[in-house]
Amino acid sequence: MKQVSRSALVAMALLAASAGSFAAGPSKAKSAIDEPDIVIGGGGSSGAMSLGTPRSMSVVAAPVTTASAQVWNVETRDVNLANTFQRWAASAGWKVRWDAAKHVMLEAPDSFTGSFEDAVAAQLSSPGIAMSGYPLEVCFYPNTPPLARITRKGDQLKECK
Structure with a gap:
């Protein structure tokens, strides 16, 4: 053979x-x-x-x-993660609603490859956020335009599966 x-x-x-x-x-x-x-x-x-x-x-x-997969860059000039997600959403045709009471401040640049949803989920599942005292989660809604809602982990149990 x-x-x-x-x-x-x-x-x-x-x-x-x-x-x-x-x-x-x-x-x-x-x-x-x-x-x-x-x-x-x-x-x-x-x-x-x-x-x-x-x-x-x-x-x-x-x-x-x-x-080719999209590369999503975290830039320190965004100051916080909410601003990074807003910037990403604008280029992907999404809207972001930050409903978490706290913000995640950016200390270093980073990058993620994949879809907008993949990049947001990967960022929120990073150890610095997922294992913090205030872990966050995202729920994606198929609105027009689609919506990514960020909350404290557990706040969207009824709406998001």
């Missing part, structure tokens, strides 16, 4: 994922890229490649496009 390099397998998976999403048209559901068919170096020391759950796909010739 002929061996195929890892980069070739990744390229084939991306091509297949692009073709599948191109044929299906735009969708708000998770794309094939969100759940890769191929996982390289799945945590084992052998560096072996493992295949995920197969999905049915038809191969259609389509232009190869790679979606």
Whole structure:
């Protein structure tokens, strides 16, 4: 059996994922890229490649496009996290409502990669916030424009699941 390099397998998976999403048209559901068919170096020391759950796909010739993930920067000039989230929201088409009684002051720059929701959730789950005496949480509402509401952890139990 002929061996195929890892980069070739990744390229084939991306091509297949692009073709599948191109044929299906735009969708708000998770794309094939969100759940890769191929996982390289799945945590084992052998560096072996493992295949995920197969999905049915038809191969259609389509232009190869790679979606680059957005980088969200925490800047000390924002002074506090509420201002950082407001800045991020403006570029992502979201609104932010800071309903926490306290603010998180910024001491150092940082960056997160992914969607707006991923970046906000990652920032709030960082140890400095999540393990503080005043942990915060975010609830995303599908309003128009969508809303990210920040509160003290536990304040949104009824509204946000």
